[in-house]
Amino acid sequence: MLSGLTRGHEARKGVVGVGGCGEPAGPGLGGGARLRIVVAGASGTVGSRVVRMLVPGHAVRALTRDPARAARAGLGGQIVGADHHDGPGLVRACRGADAMLLITGDPMRPDLDECFLAAARRAGVRRVVKLSALAVSDPGARDLMTCRQRETEDLVRSSGMEWTLLRPRAFMSNALSWAASVRESGVVRALHGDSRNACVDPEEVAAAAVRVLTTPGHASRAYGLTGPEAVSAREQTEQLGRALGRPLDFVELTRREAVESWRARYPEPMVSALLESAERQLEGAKLAVTSGVTDLTGRAPGPFWAWAARHTHHFR
Numbered sequence: 167m168l169s170g171l172t173r174g175h176e177a178r179k180g181v182v183g184v185g186g187c188g189e190p191a192g193p194g195l196g197g198g199a200r201l202r203i204v205v206a207g208a209s210g211t212v213g214s215r216v217v218r219m220l221v222p223g224h225a226v227r228a229l230t231r232d233p234a235r236a237a238r239a240g241l242g243g244q245i246v247g248a249d250h251h252d253g254p255g256l257v258r259a260c261r262g263a264d265a266m267l268l269i270t271g272d273p274m275r276p277d278l279d280e281c282f283l284a285a286a287r288r289a290g291v292r293r294v295v296k297l298s299a300l301a302v303s304d305p306g307a308r309d310l311m312t313c314r315q316r317e318t319e320d321l322v323r324s325s326g327m328e329w330t331l332l333r334p335r336a337f338m339s340n341a342l343s344w345a346a347s348v349r350e351s352g353v354v355r356a357l358h359g360d361s362r363n364a365c366v367d368p369e370e371v372a373a374a375a376v377r378v379l380t381t382p383g384h385a386s387r388a389y390g391l392t393g394p395e396a397v398s399a400r401e402q403t404e405q406l407g408r409a410l411g412r413p414l415d416f417v418e419l420t421r422r423e424a425v426e427s428w429r430a431r432y433p434e435p436m437v438s439a440l441l442e443s444a445e446r447q448l449e450g451a452k453l454a455v456t457s458g459v460t461d462l463t464g465r466a467p468g469p470f471w472a473w474a475a476r477h478t479h480h481f482r
Contacts, residue, residue: 200224201224201225201264201380202225202227202264203224203225203226203227203263203264203265203379203380204226204229204259204260204265204266204267205217205220205226205229205266205267206229206270206282207229207230207267207269207270207271207297208228208229208230208236208241208243208245209230209231209232209235209239209241212368212371212375213228213230213267213269214239215368215372216375216379218242219372219373220376220379220380221242221243223380224380226242226243226244227244228244228246229246229248230245230246230247230248231247231248232247233246233247246259248282250277250281253284253285256281256282257285257288257289260285260286260289261289262289263286263289263291264291264292265292265295265380266286266291266294266295267295267297267375268283268286268294268295268297268322269297270282273311273314274311274314274435274436274439275314279296279318283327286325287325291327293327294328294329294330295329295330295331295375295378296318296319296322296329296330296331296332297371298315298318298331298388299312299315300333300335300390300391300456301443302315302316302319303333303388303390304446306446306449307442307443307451309439309442309443310438310439311436311440311443312443319331323386328385329385330384330387330389331387331388332378332389332458333388333390333391334366334371334390335363335364335365335390336363336365337367337368337371338365338366338367338368338470338473339367339477340365341406341470341473342477345480345481348410348414348481349481352412353414353415354399354403354414354415354417355416355418355419355423356399356418356419356424357419357424358399358418358447358448359400359403360398360400361398361399361444361447361448361452362397362401362450362452362453363397363447363452364392364395364453364455364456365392365393365396365470366392366393367393367467367473370391370459370463370465370467370468371391371459373462373463373465374389374391374458374459374462374463377462377463378462389458390456391456391458391459391467392454392459393455393459393467393469393470394455394466394469395455396452396454396455397469402474403415404416406474409471409474410481421441424441425437428441
């Protein structure tokens with residue numbers, strides 16, 4: 167769900183001499199005006215979709231850790247490298263913008279968000295929309311990752327800018343991590359296969375973000391974003407198999423197997439946080455469905471089976 171930052175020379179080069187957001191835009195926020203919007207984390211799961219949706223009607227500056235790769239991938243807008251160590255460069259990247267969508271690459275590091283918030287404030291940005299996580303509102307969530315996300319939300323609230331928080335549950339697109347196993351052996355492997363999560367399509371999270379960025383009436387609000395129902399990994403496997411036209415097998419991982427898999431990809435604090443999150447899901451902490459997607463987009467969120475039907479090419 168999250169995009170990162172880069173420290174490389176190419177990224178620093180990308181912010182040198184940056185002026186406004188690439189083209190003239192109308193004054194003010196919302197009300198149908200053409201806005202100047204900075205998207206931090208623009209090449210990620212949500213950020214790239216937001217850029218695609220905004221470009222036809224607004225002046226978009228897309229901040230990303232790898233500008234060359236983003237350009238090759240066809241990311242729209244004005245692509246700019248972002249280095250959180252380069253405060254003046256970030257200020258230049260934000261200058262002239264009306265609003266910022268803030269997505270950073272490491273939920274364990276509120277300092278990354280702090281750098282972007284400071285730059286946006288100095289550049290005169292008036293509105294910030296932060297992509298957070300619905301776990302922050304779970305009373306029982308005390309893992310380090312969620313605690314850090316709460317710290318980040320506090321930074322956003324105290325930034326001095328008009329703010330809005332978007333809190334999605336897990337993305338349906340997380341199922342793409344099963345793609346190789348499905349292609350090779352027709353198997354999905356996951357921990358706690360019968361625990362349920364009200365996961366949400368990232369396309370709908372992006373649409374919600376666009377609405378908040380471009381219309382008034384969202385100041386000092388937090389929106390929980392979920393799908394229409396809570397589903398388990400076993401149910402997702404069945405629905406994905408129907409979309410593919412062939413049955414898939416589900417294999418439940420033990421806690422030890424899941425931890426070993428995560429350790430191959432993440433540092434130990436993240437592994438501990440993921441395990442705590444999985445245990446909370448097993449206890450039913452992620453069952454609740456919210457109205458946030460409908461409230462913001464005017465459309466009911468789609469179910470996992472519909473997401474699966476649109477993404478079968480990844481699993482064939």
